[in-house]
Amino acid sequence: MKAVICEEFGAPEMLKFGELPDPIPGKNQVLIQVEVCGVSYPDLLIIQNNYQFKPEFPFSPGGEVVGKIIELGEKVESLKVGDRVLALCRWGGFAEKVAVESDRVFVLPEGISSETAASSLYTYSTSFYALKDRAQLTAGETVLVLGAAGGIGLAAVELAKAMGAKVIAAASSDEKLALCKAKGADQTINYETEDLKGRIKELTNGLGVDVVLDPVGGKYTEPALRGIAWKGRYLIVGFANGEIPKIPMNLPLLKGCSIVGVFWGNFSKLESEQNRSNMNQLYDWIQEGKITGHTAVEYELEDAKKALSTLQSRSNFNKGLVRVL
Structure with a gap:
């Protein structure tokens, strides 16, 4: 072949x-x-x-x-x-x-094209698992998405909105942030030109965000963690930055927050029925037009x-x- x-x-x-x-x-x-x-x-x-x-x-x-x-x-x-x-x-x-x-x-199902399935369902299933199963996101909460214009990030922006959350998209350029706005982001942060922690506090009236979804790692992890709310959930999805960050462990203590690993690959094998249920939910939302894919x-x-x-x-x-x- x-x-x-x-x-x-x-x-x-x-x-x-x-x-x-x-x-x-x-x-x-x-x-x-x-x-x-x-x-x-x-x-x-x-x-x-x-x-x-x-x-x-x-x-x-x-x-x-x-x-x-x-x-x-x-x-x-x-x-x-x-x-x-x-x-x-x-x-x-x-x-x-x-x-x-x-x-x-x-x-x-017949209503989902091959192109949509192949281009979107990997990243959307990862982000959905992160938000639904690991963060247990509820409507009305605020989600910060780092690397929000990437595949995982953009899926998370659209899914969090579909789940009823307020979304703050963070990315490295205004062009990328415009893409996030088109996917439904409520507010944006350019973390190359703005102070990430300061802008989180400003956009949440000092309360911080309930959930951070982080597929980036590197220098953005600590300021994002410092901007998390009491009992927030910090989702570790990956390290696209190339650097695995070292987290001061007094921060989760002071914030009363959880740092949660997101390993969709193992989840899909060890909890295959739950993963299949998640996939069926994504199928439904695509067919209903609630999410559009990449x-x-x-x-x-x-x-x-x-x-x-x-x-x-x-x-x-x-x-x-x-x-x-």
């Missing part, structure tokens, strides 16, 4: 376009003919050896696939050949075929490394989508 191949860890430019053997599904797996695959930040981390999971060489990046099931493992009973599905596979998606564990495969730019399979390079340079605010069929 044709595939984008990673033979050693490094930059997107080191990826090759070529042939890999067709995957053979295991007993609890399905084989999927890939139609489209989303491009996400974990794809960059995986090829650079900076992710929690380390596939064996050679492998293809690409963790959010939409396609058709063409073969079932012998123990798979909940799916059937011909199903159009979303598969959250961690890697392997920049290829014509991928074998995926059946508990990470979701049948798509705007995507398509690339051909042989141009997938260009999609990753664009993501790495942050030169395009649109989601990348690799077209295989």
